[in-house]
Amino acid sequence: MDCKETFLQLFRENIHREGAAALLDYLEHKSDFFTAPASARFHGSYAGGLCEHSVNVYRCLEAYLERERVKELYGLDYSAETVALVALLHDVCKIGCYKGGTRNVKGPDGKWKAVPTFYYEDSLPYGHGEKSVYILSGFLRLTREEAMAIRWHMGFSGEEDKRLVGQALQQYPLAFALSVADMEATYFLEKDEAQ
Secondary structure, three states: OOHHHHHHHHHHHHOOOOOHHHHHHHHHHOOOOOOOOOOOOOOOOOOOHHHHHHHHHHHHHHHHHHOHHHHHOOOOOOOHHHHHHHHHHOOHHHOOOEEEEEEEEEOOOOOEEEEEEEEEOOOOOOOOHHHHHHHHHOOOOOOHHHHHHHHOOOHHHOOOOHHHHHHHHHHOHHHHHHHHHHHHHHHHHOHHHOO
C-alpha cells in the first residue's frame, strides 16, 4: 500500500467528526498535500514527503502512547480519532508552500550541476502550528487539547518563548507526546533522507 492509500485508510477509519469529509475532499482534490514535500532541503524533501511524514508521525505517536509508563504513570489515554487527527494533520500548514526549482551542487568531479529542489514560499504567513490549527478549524471543531497539541508540536525546536512552550507541554500532555512523535519521525525515521 502506498503512502497516500495508507493515509486515506487511517483518516477514514479514525476521523469521523462533522467536517471530516470536507477536509478530506480538500486534502485530496484541492491541495497538494499528497504531492508536497515535508521540507525544502531536509526530511521528506521530495514529492510526497509531507504525506509520508504525517503517516510516520502517526505511527510514532501511536507507539509512544502505548508505552506502559505513558499509560499508567502519566495516565494518557486518547481516542483513536484524536491520535489520528493530531498526527496526520499537524503539518497541513505546509500545503501550497513549496515550489519546485533547481539549485547548483558541486559534484564529485568538482563541476557544478543543477539539481531539483524545493523553495519555501508561504502565501499565508500565519506561523507554523497555529496555521495548521487555523486551517483545520475551517473544516472541523478541535478540542482544546487537540488544538494545543497541533499548535505546539514543534516543542522546544521552534522559535517561540521557551516559557510558553514549557507551560503548553506541561498543561497539555498530548502536545508533548505529539512533539516527541514529530521529532522521532523527523530525526530518526527520516534522517537518511536529509540532503
